Amino acid sequence: MSGDQSAKRPVPTMRDIAAAAAVSQSTVSRVLSGAPTTVPIAPETRQRVLRTARELGYRPNPLARGLRGASTNLIGAVVRDFSDPFFAGVIEALVVESMAHGYNVVLGHVPGRAGEEAGDRAGEKAGEKAAAVAGEEAVALTAVLETRHIDAVVLLGDMQEHPQLLADLRNSIVPVVALWPGTSPREFPTVDADDRAGIRAGLSHLVSLGHKRIAFVNAELPNDYRVREDAYLDFMREHFGAVPPGYVERCASTLAGGDAALRRLMDRPDPPTAVAASTDVVAIGVLHAAHSVGVTVPGDLSVVGFDDILIAAHTVPALTTVRMPISEIVGYAVTQAVRLAREPVDAQRVPTLEIFKPALTVRDSTAPRR
Amino acid sequence: MSGDQSAKRPVPTMRDIAAAAAVSQSTVSRVLSGAPTTVPIAPETRQRVLRTARELGYRPNPLARGLRGASTNLIGAVVRDFSDPFFAGVIEALVVESMAHGYNVVLGHVPGRAGEEAGDRAGEKAGEKAAAVAGEEAVALTAVLETRHIDAVVLLGDMQEHPQLLADLRNSIVPVVALWPGTSPREFPTVDADDRAGIRAGLSHLVSLGHKRIAFVNAELPNDYRVREDAYLDFMREHFGAVPPGYVERCASTLAGGDAALRRLMDRPDPPTAVAASTDVVAIGVLHAAHSVGVTVPGDLSVVGFDDILIAAHTVPALTTVRMPISEIVGYAVTQAVRLAREPVDAQRVPTLEIFKPALTVRDSTAPRR
DNA sequence: ATGATGCAGGCATACGATTTCACCCACCAA
DNA sequence: TTGGTGGGTGAAATCGTATGCCTGCATCAT
Known part of the structure; x- marks a missing residue:
């Protein structure tokens, strides 16, 4: 068919279509963009262009589109911690939801303090470029964004560690939606879960099983995000008048952290007869440690997690936890981001806040106190 | 500082720099791109431009760059199954590695048979556009790629289910690197692990513990990818002359699948005294099921996984498994992809093959046969 | 003194799509 | 016949960057 031509130009441009359909390139653009044109197009011309485009296998070049200020249909996701299974699930939901809206997801990962290093190694490719560009560290931080390359940014998790990123975002025109913002200032439209209600649901469940000596293991973020811990403290004070001293353990937000x-x-x-963990990841670490030191769950110890990550239903024993409505939250956020991407700039920065309610999921890691 | 100006033009262009530094836009480009120009630039001019750029907070517009055929520094990742923790780990490694090379990652997920649906819902945004563009289904499938938007594509997992995608890739000019290609035809540079060696390592370990009744649980992909299963069959025949009948179970590649x-x-x-699983995910399902039916691991049953995903070290009991060298594989693949992205087109499609060796990691889910 | 060299930098154009403006033509009313 | 009028289309500017080509201006050798 288009043999040798496809070898040279695998993707035809509008000019090619125009030539083949004997119209001008502008007409091709008008037909293919499908936008409600200000100018009328004869039905037959339209059909001819469409047919030609199909035959030549036309694909719009999103870069050229984006250059004119049109949307690139890309959503940037900046995630605090990649290795966290919770965020892995979130990203999956995000990608699926975004694609359903016709968007793709660009992953960004905010390097800890690695601005320098990233810049250096990028230099492999860019030659002197990296060194030459002004404000290189800042550029490295906002790497994903490269403003205007992206229609909207979704912030996943606490971004307090990356003020530079937040500042860049603030000064740019991209709409931003923040999810699970933790201690981040509430400067963008935000979607979050009612952590306090979730913790209380878990603790109430333990109390209803007769537990009193309930400890709390808090996965500590770099910035003290203590909503869940505070919820625990308040709950314990309400129900027992006081928090058993030393019953709050803080640890890294990892399996090993929960273990320790x-x-x-x-x-x-x-020792406590029940443990509430601030995330499933540490709860799974707790499960593992309990097994290692010979403590039976749920016989000797009840464990409640938080998040209901994918593995939670298949741990040994299956983890009782609080389900984080990830798909609802992400779905709402994407809808929001897409809407903002289309709206005038000035309407975008209203720091709205939407809260979703988590719900208890009882499995096998909790049992009545012996 | 730059008060009202930043309100109108948040990101200055090269033209702005040029005006401010009293040079031409071309000079700005030459200085900022840092490429070894054919044209000499006076050191002082260079400094002046750099300073101005810094002061104005210049950021290159990657779209405009890409339009000229330059690289967009974007790597597209197409992943077979998002919900799989194994691929979650892979993606993390991919993002980290890519950023180290100065690239960002665009996530694509190949919809099962959902071409139609995705197209429809995308229509929400694009209006008639979706319907108007030729070959909409094809476009939906290659959504991420949108050829030339991306410097290289990394294929994660078996893509046999998506011949349309492979065809598009074949016809496009983007370099492609395939990872863990399974049954996909070897048409691109490929990086894989020596599955056979991995399975044999796990089985040898079980045999050395005295096990003979060793079953195999195969996480079945949509296309029968049976390298691991075949390795098991061969191993069993070599060591015991035959495979115990009914000892090969196939299941979905999920926790629930392994459970069942x-x-x-x-x-x-x-019943077997030991089980080798073709992936950690099903192995963890196996662990959970064993606990549910009252079979003690490793007392009554030894379990070996494959992949060494993050949770494997923290299951109950910690999983003995075969470590998949994810970072090595991904690192090699990214280096390769970046190199190909810079190379002339004709050198890109040589279907090279690089194999990495997995290694046994003994933990607590295996014990001598009782 | 003068053409040859080399250094510094500007001009113009290309990239692919969008969009504004202008144009042509047919048809209708006056 | 002529001045609309409006439908249908094309030419050209534009977005921000990269680059081939050309032009000044010194310096240098002859």
Whole structure:
């Protein structure tokens, strides 16, 4: 068919279509963009152009589109911590939801303090470029964004560690939606979960099983985000008048962190009979540690997690946890982001706040106190 | 500082720099791109331009760059299954590695049979556009790519289910690197692991512990990818002369799949004393099922996984598995992709093949046969 | 003194699509 | 016949960057 031509120009341009359909390139643009043109197009011309485009296998060049200020249909996702299974699930939901809206997702990962390093290694490719461009560190931080390359940005998790990124975002024109913002200032439209209600649901469940010696393992973010911990403290004070001293353990937000935290708790003279964890990841670490030190779950110890990540239903034993409505939250956020991407700039920065309610999911890691 | 100006033009262009530094736009481009120009630039001019750029907070517009055929520094990742924790880890590695090379990652997910649906819902945004563009289904499938928007494509997992995607890739000029291609035809440079060696390592370990009744749980991909299963069959025949009948269970590549498979195995009159799973995900399902039906691991049953995903070290009990060298594989692939992105088109499609060796990681889910 | 060299930098154009403006033509009313 | 009028189309500017080509201006050798 288009043999040798496709070898040279695999993707035909509008000019090619125009030549083949014997119209001008402007007409091709008008027909293919499908936008309600100000100018009328004869039905037959329209058909001819469409047919030609199909035959030649036309694909619009999004870069050229974007250059004119049109949308690139790209959503940038900046995620605090990649290795966290919770965010892995979030990203999946985000990608699926975005594609359903006709958008793709560009992943950005905010390097800890690695601005320098990233710049250096990028230099491999860019030659002197990296060194030459002004304000290189700042550029490295906002790498994903490269403003205007992207129609909207979704912030996943606490971004407090990256003020530079937030500042860049603030000064740019891209709409931003923040999810699970933690301690980040509420400067963008935000979607979050009612952490306090979630923690209370888990704790109420433990109390209803007769537990009193309930410890809390808090996955500590770099900036003290203590909503879940505070919810625990308040709950304990309400129900028992006081928080058992030493019953709050803080640890890294990892499996190993939860593991270590439980070991510390069980080493106490008065070990708890139940543990609430601030995330499933640490809860799974707790499960593992309990098994390692010979504590039976749920016989000797009840464990409640938070998030209901994918593996939670298949741990040993299956984890009782609080389901984070990820798809609802992400779905809402994407809808919001897409809407903002189309709206005039001035309407975008209203820091709205939408809260979703988590719900308890009882499985096998909790049992009545012995 | 730049008060009202930033309100109108948040991101200055090269033209702005040029005006401010009293040089031509071309000079600005030459200085900022840092490429070894054919044209000499006076050091002082260079400095002046750089300073001006810094002061005005210049950021290159990647779209405009890309339009000229330059690189967009974007790598497209197409992943077979998002919900798989294995691929979550892979994506993390990919993002980190890509950013180290100065690239960002665009996530694509190949919809099962959902071409229609995706197109419809995308229509929300594009109005008649979606319907108007030729070959809409094809466009939906290659959504991420939008050829030339991306410098290279990394294929994650088996793409056999998506011949349309492969065809598009074949006809486009983007370099492609395939990772863990499974049954996909070897038409691109490929990076894979030595599955056979990995399975044999796991099985040898079980045999050295005295196990003979070793079953295999195969996470079945849509296209029968049976390298791991075949490795098991061969191994068993070599060591025991035959494969115990009914000892190969196939299941969905999910936690629930592994769960169900183990239940079937343990229901047999001659249950195995050890199980090798083709992936950690199903192995974790196996662990969970064993616990549910009262089979102790590793007392009654030894379990070996494959992949060494993040949670594997923290399951109950910690999973003995075969470590998939993800970072090595991804690192090699990204280096390759970046190199190909810079090379002339004709050198790109040589279907090279690089194989990495997995290694056994012994933890607590295996023990001598009782 | 003068053409040859080399250094610095500007001009113009290309990239592919969008969009504004202008144009042509047919048809209708006056 | 002529001045609309409006439908249908094309030419050209534009977006921001990269680059081939050309032009000044010194300096240098002859």
